[in-house]
Amino acid sequence: MRLTMMHSFYTYLQSQQTAQNYLYQCYNNIGIADAEPKSYENYSPFMYYIDHGMKFYENGKKIDPLLQPVLFFYGMVHLLKACLLTTRPSYPESTSLLAHGVSSRKRKKKHYTFMHDEVKIQHNGLFPYFSQHLFSIERFPFEKIKMNHLLALIPEMNSLFNFNNEEMMVVVGETGTNTLQIPLHLLDSYHLTEKSFLHRIKNHLPNINKLKVEQSQINIELIEPITTSHGPFFIDLGKEKILFPIHRNHFTPISEVMVHYLLLYNLSMLCRYEAEWWGELLSTKSELDYPFIRQFLEITSDKIPLLLENELLKYKRN
Incomplete structure:
Protein backbone atom coordinates (compact mmCIF):
# COMPACT_ATOMS: atom_id res chain seq x y z
CA MET A 1 0.00 0.00 0.00
CA ILE A 154 11.60 1.22 9.01
CA PRO A 155 8.33 -0.67 9.64
CA GLU A 156 7.36 -0.83 5.97
CA MET A 157 10.63 -2.70 5.26
CA ASN A 158 9.68 -5.47 7.69
CA SER A 159 8.04 -7.64 5.01
CA LEU A 160 11.26 -7.80 2.94
CA PHE A 161 13.24 -8.93 5.97
CA ASN A 162 10.56 -11.56 6.64
CA PHE A 163 10.86 -12.83 3.06
CA ASN A 164 14.60 -13.14 3.76
CA ASN A 165 13.84 -15.22 6.88
CA GLU A 166 14.73 -12.37 9.23
CA GLU A 167 12.32 -10.99 11.79
CA MET A 168 13.13 -7.41 12.73
CA MET A 169 9.97 -5.94 14.24
CA VAL A 170 6.80 -6.98 16.01
CA VAL A 171 3.44 -5.19 16.07
CA VAL A 172 2.69 -3.84 19.57
CA GLY A 173 -0.28 -1.54 18.90
CA GLU A 174 -2.37 0.50 16.50
CA THR A 175 -2.18 4.21 15.79
CA GLY A 176 -4.88 6.33 17.37
CA THR A 177 -5.29 3.99 20.35
CA ASN A 178 -3.92 4.30 23.88
CA THR A 179 -2.93 0.67 24.37
CA LEU A 180 0.20 -1.36 23.68
CA GLN A 181 0.68 -5.12 23.95
CA ILE A 182 4.33 -6.14 24.16
CA PRO A 183 5.01 -9.90 23.85
CA LEU A 184 6.95 -11.25 26.82
CA HIS A 185 9.20 -13.31 24.53
CA LEU A 186 10.95 -10.03 23.62
CA LEU A 187 12.52 -10.05 27.07
CA ASP A 188 14.58 -13.11 26.06
CA SER A 189 16.18 -11.33 23.09
CA TYR A 190 16.77 -8.22 25.23
CA HIS A 191 18.22 -10.28 28.11
CA LEU A 192 16.22 -8.22 30.59
CA THR A 193 13.83 -8.87 33.45
CA GLU A 194 10.32 -7.43 33.25
CA LYS A 195 11.27 -4.63 35.63
CA SER A 196 14.45 -3.73 33.71
CA PHE A 197 12.67 -3.87 30.35
CA LEU A 198 9.86 -1.58 31.52
CA HIS A 199 12.38 0.84 33.01
CA ARG A 200 14.15 0.94 29.66
CA ILE A 201 11.08 1.76 27.56
CA LYS A 202 9.25 4.12 29.95
CA ASN A 203 11.36 7.12 28.95
CA HIS A 204 10.27 6.64 25.33
CA LEU A 205 6.52 6.58 25.99
CA PRO A 206 3.87 9.19 26.75
CA ASN A 207 2.73 9.03 30.38
CA ILE A 208 1.54 5.56 31.38
CA ASN A 209 -1.94 5.30 32.90
CA LYS A 210 -2.06 1.56 33.65
CA LEU A 211 0.37 -1.32 33.31
CA LYS A 212 -0.39 -5.02 33.68
CA VAL A 213 1.88 -8.02 33.11
CA GLU A 214 0.02 -11.11 31.93
CA GLN A 215 1.17 -14.61 31.01
CA SER A 216 2.18 -13.85 27.43
CA GLN A 217 2.35 -10.06 27.16
CA ILE A 218 2.74 -6.72 28.89
CA ASN A 219 -0.37 -4.53 28.56
CA ILE A 220 0.28 -0.80 28.70
CA GLU A 221 -2.45 1.83 28.73
CA LEU A 222 -1.17 5.30 27.85
CA ILE A 223 -2.70 8.64 28.78
CA GLU A 224 -2.35 9.71 25.14
CA PRO A 225 -1.56 7.72 21.99
CA ILE A 226 1.80 7.53 20.23
CA THR A 227 1.69 9.94 17.29
CA THR A 228 5.30 10.16 16.08
CA SER A 229 7.50 7.48 14.54
CA HIS A 230 10.34 7.71 17.02
CA GLY A 231 12.39 4.76 18.20
CA PRO A 232 11.95 2.33 19.73
CA PHE A 233 8.28 2.73 18.72
CA PHE A 234 7.99 3.10 14.95
CA ILE A 235 4.78 3.66 12.97
CA ASP A 236 3.73 1.89 9.77
CA LEU A 237 1.59 4.65 8.23
CA GLY A 238 0.01 2.43 5.60
CA LYS A 239 -1.16 -0.29 8.00
CA GLU A 240 -1.60 2.14 10.92
CA LYS A 241 0.40 -0.13 13.22
CA ILE A 242 3.01 0.57 15.90
CA LEU A 243 6.05 -1.70 15.76
CA PHE A 244 8.90 -2.43 18.15
CA PRO A 245 12.36 -3.90 17.32
CA ILE A 246 12.73 -7.57 18.18
CA HIS A 247 16.50 -7.54 18.63
CA ARG A 248 18.31 -5.75 21.44
CA ASN A 249 20.93 -4.25 19.11
CA HIS A 250 18.14 -2.56 17.08
CA PHE A 251 16.82 -0.67 20.11
CA THR A 252 17.62 2.76 18.67
CA PRO A 253 15.84 5.77 20.23
CA ILE A 254 15.99 8.15 17.26
Whole structure:
Protein backbone atom coordinates (compact mmCIF):
# COMPACT_ATOMS: atom_id res chain seq x y z
CA MET A 1 0.00 0.00 0.00
CA ARG A 2 1.42 3.37 -1.01
CA LEU A 3 1.29 6.18 1.50
CA THR A 4 0.38 8.89 -1.00
CA MET A 5 -2.21 11.39 0.18
CA MET A 6 -3.12 15.03 -0.41
CA HIS A 7 -0.64 17.29 1.35
CA SER A 8 -3.25 19.84 2.32
CA PHE A 9 -1.17 21.62 4.97
CA TYR A 10 1.72 22.13 2.56
CA THR A 11 -0.82 23.64 0.14
CA TYR A 12 -2.25 25.85 2.88
CA LEU A 13 1.22 27.28 3.59
CA GLN A 14 1.82 28.27 -0.03
CA SER A 15 0.62 31.87 0.30
CA GLN A 16 2.44 34.82 1.81
CA GLN A 17 -0.36 35.51 4.29
CA THR A 18 -0.75 31.95 5.60
CA ALA A 19 3.01 31.33 5.74
CA GLN A 20 3.67 34.57 7.63
CA ASN A 21 0.78 34.02 10.05
CA TYR A 22 1.92 30.46 10.70
CA LEU A 23 5.52 31.50 11.41
CA TYR A 24 4.33 34.32 13.66
CA GLN A 25 2.29 31.81 15.67
CA CYS A 26 5.32 29.47 15.90
CA TYR A 27 7.67 32.25 17.06
CA ASN A 28 5.13 33.72 19.45
CA ASN A 29 4.54 30.30 21.05
CA ILE A 30 8.25 29.82 21.78
CA GLY A 31 8.73 33.35 23.09
CA ILE A 32 10.73 34.99 20.30
CA ALA A 33 10.88 38.71 21.17
CA ASP A 34 10.73 39.93 17.56
CA ALA A 35 8.23 37.30 16.39
CA GLU A 36 6.40 39.53 13.91
CA PRO A 37 9.39 40.98 12.00
CA LYS A 38 11.06 37.55 11.96
CA SER A 39 7.91 35.99 10.50
CA TYR A 40 7.94 38.57 7.69
CA GLU A 41 11.66 38.00 7.14
CA ASN A 42 11.31 34.21 6.89
CA TYR A 43 8.00 33.53 5.16
CA SER A 44 9.51 33.74 1.65
CA PRO A 45 12.38 31.22 2.17
CA PHE A 46 9.95 29.06 4.18
CA MET A 47 7.52 28.91 1.24
CA TYR A 48 10.30 28.14 -1.23
CA TYR A 49 11.75 25.38 0.94
CA ILE A 50 8.35 23.67 0.93
CA ASP A 51 7.69 24.31 -2.76
CA HIS A 52 11.12 23.13 -3.92
CA GLY A 53 11.11 20.16 -1.55
CA MET A 54 7.77 18.87 -2.84
CA LYS A 55 8.82 19.43 -6.46
CA PHE A 56 11.95 17.34 -5.88
CA TYR A 57 9.73 14.53 -4.62
CA GLU A 58 7.11 14.89 -7.35
CA ASN A 59 9.73 14.80 -10.11
CA GLY A 60 11.72 12.07 -8.38
CA LYS A 61 8.73 9.72 -8.52
CA LYS A 62 8.49 10.20 -12.29
CA ILE A 63 12.11 9.52 -13.25
CA ASP A 64 14.33 6.45 -13.48
CA PRO A 65 15.52 5.01 -10.12
CA LEU A 66 19.04 5.83 -11.31
CA LEU A 67 18.51 9.44 -10.19
CA GLN A 68 15.90 9.08 -7.45
CA PRO A 69 18.26 9.08 -4.42
CA VAL A 70 19.60 12.55 -5.27
CA LEU A 71 16.16 14.11 -5.79
CA PHE A 72 14.64 12.48 -2.71
CA PHE A 73 17.62 13.46 -0.54
CA TYR A 74 17.51 17.11 -1.55
CA GLY A 75 13.72 17.14 -1.37
CA MET A 76 14.05 15.98 2.22
CA VAL A 77 16.74 18.59 2.96
CA HIS A 78 14.45 21.40 1.76
CA LEU A 79 11.51 20.19 3.86
CA LEU A 80 13.79 19.85 6.90
CA LYS A 81 14.92 23.45 6.45
CA ALA A 82 11.29 24.56 6.36
CA CYS A 83 10.69 22.72 9.65
CA LEU A 84 13.79 24.28 11.18
CA LEU A 85 12.59 27.80 10.35
CA THR A 86 9.61 27.21 12.65
CA THR A 87 11.86 26.92 15.72
CA ARG A 88 15.13 28.53 14.59
CA PRO A 89 14.22 31.89 13.01
CA SER A 90 17.90 32.76 12.37
CA TYR A 91 18.74 29.46 10.62
CA PRO A 92 21.37 28.99 9.28
CA GLU A 93 23.36 30.69 12.01
CA SER A 94 26.72 29.69 10.48
CA THR A 95 28.11 28.18 7.28
CA SER A 96 29.08 24.99 9.15
CA LEU A 97 25.38 24.12 9.29
CA LEU A 98 25.26 23.93 5.49
CA ALA A 99 27.30 20.69 5.49
CA HIS A 100 25.43 17.38 5.48
CA GLY A 101 26.63 16.43 8.97
CA VAL A 102 27.40 12.83 8.01
CA SER A 103 30.09 11.07 5.97
CA SER A 104 30.53 7.75 4.17
CA ARG A 105 33.50 5.68 3.08
CA LYS A 106 35.39 7.41 0.29
CA ARG A 107 36.60 4.20 -1.31
CA LYS A 108 34.47 1.09 -1.47
CA LYS A 109 36.02 -2.24 -0.52
CA LYS A 110 36.13 -5.26 -2.79
CA HIS A 111 32.85 -7.21 -2.75
CA TYR A 112 31.10 -4.09 -1.46
CA THR A 113 27.45 -4.39 -0.44
CA PHE A 114 25.16 -1.54 0.49
CA MET A 115 23.57 -3.49 3.35
CA HIS A 116 26.91 -3.70 5.17
CA ASP A 117 28.09 -0.21 4.33
CA GLU A 118 28.04 2.38 7.10
CA VAL A 119 27.88 6.13 7.64
CA LYS A 120 29.56 8.21 10.32
CA ILE A 121 27.99 11.08 12.22
CA GLN A 122 29.85 14.41 12.14
CA HIS A 123 29.90 17.00 14.94
CA ASN A 124 28.68 19.83 12.72
CA GLY A 125 26.21 20.10 9.88
CA LEU A 126 22.53 19.61 9.13
CA PHE A 127 22.10 16.12 10.58
CA PRO A 128 23.15 16.85 14.19
CA TYR A 129 21.49 20.28 13.97
CA PHE A 130 18.02 19.10 12.95
CA SER A 131 18.30 16.07 15.26
CA GLN A 132 18.77 18.46 18.17
CA HIS A 133 16.30 21.18 17.26
CA LEU A 134 13.50 19.08 15.77
CA PHE A 135 13.78 15.87 17.81
CA SER A 136 15.68 16.95 20.97
CA ILE A 137 18.50 14.46 20.35
CA GLU A 138 21.91 15.85 21.27
CA ARG A 139 23.68 12.56 22.00
CA PHE A 140 23.52 9.81 19.44
CA PRO A 141 23.34 6.14 20.46
CA PHE A 142 25.98 5.41 17.80
CA GLU A 143 28.95 7.04 16.05
CA LYS A 144 28.71 4.82 13.00
CA ILE A 145 25.78 2.76 11.83
CA LYS A 146 25.24 0.17 9.08
CA MET A 147 22.61 0.37 6.38
CA ASN A 148 20.96 -2.95 7.29
CA HIS A 149 20.51 -1.65 10.84
CA LEU A 150 18.84 1.52 9.54
CA LEU A 151 16.59 -0.38 7.13
CA ALA A 152 15.49 -2.66 9.99
CA LEU A 153 14.09 0.41 11.79
CA ILE A 154 11.60 1.22 9.01
CA PRO A 155 8.33 -0.67 9.64
CA GLU A 156 7.36 -0.83 5.97
CA MET A 157 10.63 -2.70 5.26
CA ASN A 158 9.68 -5.47 7.69
CA SER A 159 8.04 -7.64 5.01
CA LEU A 160 11.26 -7.80 2.94
CA PHE A 161 13.24 -8.93 5.97
CA ASN A 162 10.56 -11.56 6.64
CA PHE A 163 10.86 -12.83 3.06
CA ASN A 164 14.60 -13.14 3.76
CA ASN A 165 13.84 -15.22 6.88
CA GLU A 166 14.73 -12.37 9.23
CA GLU A 167 12.32 -10.99 11.79
CA MET A 168 13.13 -7.41 12.73
CA MET A 169 9.97 -5.94 14.24
CA VAL A 170 6.80 -6.98 16.01
CA VAL A 171 3.44 -5.19 16.07
CA VAL A 172 2.69 -3.84 19.57
CA GLY A 173 -0.28 -1.54 18.90
CA GLU A 174 -2.37 0.50 16.50
CA THR A 175 -2.18 4.21 15.79
CA GLY A 176 -4.88 6.33 17.37
CA THR A 177 -5.29 3.99 20.35
CA ASN A 178 -3.92 4.30 23.88
CA THR A 179 -2.93 0.67 24.37
CA LEU A 180 0.20 -1.36 23.68
CA GLN A 181 0.68 -5.12 23.95
CA ILE A 182 4.33 -6.14 24.16
CA PRO A 183 5.01 -9.90 23.85
CA LEU A 184 6.95 -11.25 26.82
CA HIS A 185 9.20 -13.31 24.53
CA LEU A 186 10.95 -10.03 23.62
CA LEU A 187 12.52 -10.05 27.07
CA ASP A 188 14.58 -13.11 26.06
CA SER A 189 16.18 -11.33 23.09
CA TYR A 190 16.77 -8.22 25.23
CA HIS A 191 18.22 -10.28 28.11
CA LEU A 192 16.22 -8.22 30.59
CA THR A 193 13.83 -8.87 33.45
CA GLU A 194 10.32 -7.43 33.25
CA LYS A 195 11.27 -4.63 35.63
CA SER A 196 14.45 -3.73 33.71
CA PHE A 197 12.67 -3.87 30.35
CA LEU A 198 9.86 -1.58 31.52
CA HIS A 199 12.38 0.84 33.01
CA ARG A 200 14.15 0.94 29.66
CA ILE A 201 11.08 1.76 27.56
CA LYS A 202 9.25 4.12 29.95
CA ASN A 203 11.36 7.12 28.95
CA HIS A 204 10.27 6.64 25.33
CA LEU A 205 6.52 6.58 25.99
CA PRO A 206 3.87 9.19 26.75
CA ASN A 207 2.73 9.03 30.38
CA ILE A 208 1.54 5.56 31.38
CA ASN A 209 -1.94 5.30 32.90
CA LYS A 210 -2.06 1.56 33.65
CA LEU A 211 0.37 -1.32 33.31
CA LYS A 212 -0.39 -5.02 33.68
CA VAL A 213 1.88 -8.02 33.11
CA GLU A 214 0.02 -11.11 31.93
CA GLN A 215 1.17 -14.61 31.01
CA SER A 216 2.18 -13.85 27.43
CA GLN A 217 2.35 -10.06 27.16
CA ILE A 218 2.74 -6.72 28.89
CA ASN A 219 -0.37 -4.53 28.56
CA ILE A 220 0.28 -0.80 28.70
CA GLU A 221 -2.45 1.83 28.73
CA LEU A 222 -1.17 5.30 27.85
CA ILE A 223 -2.70 8.64 28.78
CA GLU A 224 -2.35 9.71 25.14
CA PRO A 225 -1.56 7.72 21.99
CA ILE A 226 1.80 7.53 20.23
CA THR A 227 1.69 9.94 17.29
CA THR A 228 5.30 10.16 16.08
CA SER A 229 7.50 7.48 14.54
CA HIS A 230 10.34 7.71 17.02
CA GLY A 231 12.39 4.76 18.20
CA PRO A 232 11.95 2.33 19.73
CA PHE A 233 8.28 2.73 18.72
CA PHE A 234 7.99 3.10 14.95
CA ILE A 235 4.78 3.66 12.97
CA ASP A 236 3.73 1.89 9.77
CA LEU A 237 1.59 4.65 8.23
CA GLY A 238 0.01 2.43 5.60
CA LYS A 239 -1.16 -0.29 8.00
CA GLU A 240 -1.60 2.14 10.92
CA LYS A 241 0.40 -0.13 13.22
CA ILE A 242 3.01 0.57 15.90
CA LEU A 243 6.05 -1.70 15.76
CA PHE A 244 8.90 -2.43 18.15
CA PRO A 245 12.36 -3.90 17.32
CA ILE A 246 12.73 -7.57 18.18
CA HIS A 247 16.50 -7.54 18.63
CA ARG A 248 18.31 -5.75 21.44
CA ASN A 249 20.93 -4.25 19.11
CA HIS A 250 18.14 -2.56 17.08
CA PHE A 251 16.82 -0.67 20.11
CA THR A 252 17.62 2.76 18.67
CA PRO A 253 15.84 5.77 20.23
CA ILE A 254 15.99 8.15 17.26
CA SER A 255 13.36 9.63 14.97
CA GLU A 256 12.52 7.70 11.82
CA VAL A 257 13.17 10.95 9.92
CA MET A 258 16.82 10.65 10.97
CA VAL A 259 16.91 7.05 9.69
CA HIS A 260 15.71 8.08 6.23
CA TYR A 261 18.18 10.99 6.09
CA LEU A 262 21.16 8.70 6.72
CA LEU A 263 20.00 6.13 4.15
CA LEU A 264 19.25 8.74 1.49
CA TYR A 265 22.55 10.49 2.10
CA ASN A 266 24.49 7.29 1.46
CA LEU A 267 22.39 6.31 -1.55
CA SER A 268 22.78 9.78 -3.07
CA MET A 269 26.56 9.51 -2.66
CA LEU A 270 26.55 6.13 -4.42
CA CYS A 271 24.36 7.53 -7.17
CA ARG A 272 26.73 10.46 -7.74
CA TYR A 273 30.19 8.98 -7.16
CA GLU A 274 29.96 5.20 -7.61
CA ALA A 275 28.53 5.15 -11.14
CA GLU A 276 29.81 1.67 -12.05
CA TRP A 277 28.50 -0.07 -8.92
CA TRP A 278 25.20 1.84 -8.97
CA GLY A 279 24.66 1.27 -12.69
CA GLU A 280 25.39 -2.46 -12.46
CA LEU A 281 23.10 -2.88 -9.46
CA LEU A 282 20.16 -1.33 -11.29
CA SER A 283 20.80 -3.08 -14.61
CA THR A 284 21.75 -6.62 -13.48
CA LYS A 285 19.76 -6.71 -10.18
CA SER A 286 22.22 -9.34 -9.01
CA GLU A 287 22.55 -8.38 -5.34
CA LEU A 288 20.25 -8.63 -2.32
CA ASP A 289 20.80 -4.89 -2.07
CA TYR A 290 18.54 -4.29 -5.07
CA PRO A 291 15.07 -5.17 -3.68
CA PHE A 292 15.83 -3.47 -0.37
CA ILE A 293 16.95 -0.25 -2.06
CA ARG A 294 13.99 -0.22 -4.46
CA GLN A 295 11.52 -0.84 -1.63
CA PHE A 296 13.12 1.87 0.49
CA LEU A 297 13.02 4.44 -2.32
CA GLU A 298 9.32 3.78 -2.84
CA ILE A 299 8.59 4.08 0.89
CA THR A 300 10.67 7.19 1.57
CA SER A 301 9.23 9.11 -1.39
CA ASP A 302 5.83 9.04 0.30
CA LYS A 303 6.62 8.72 3.99
CA ILE A 304 9.09 11.55 4.58
CA PRO A 305 6.82 14.30 3.17
CA LEU A 306 4.06 12.96 5.44
CA LEU A 307 6.27 12.76 8.54
CA LEU A 308 7.63 16.27 8.01
CA GLU A 309 4.18 17.67 7.26
CA ASN A 310 3.13 16.20 10.61
CA GLU A 311 6.05 18.08 12.23
CA LEU A 312 4.71 21.33 10.79
CA LEU A 313 1.18 20.50 11.93
CA LYS A 314 2.51 19.79 15.42
CA TYR A 315 3.68 23.39 15.73
CA LYS A 316 0.28 24.56 14.43
CA ARG A 317 -1.51 22.55 17.14
CA ASN A 318 0.74 24.00 19.82
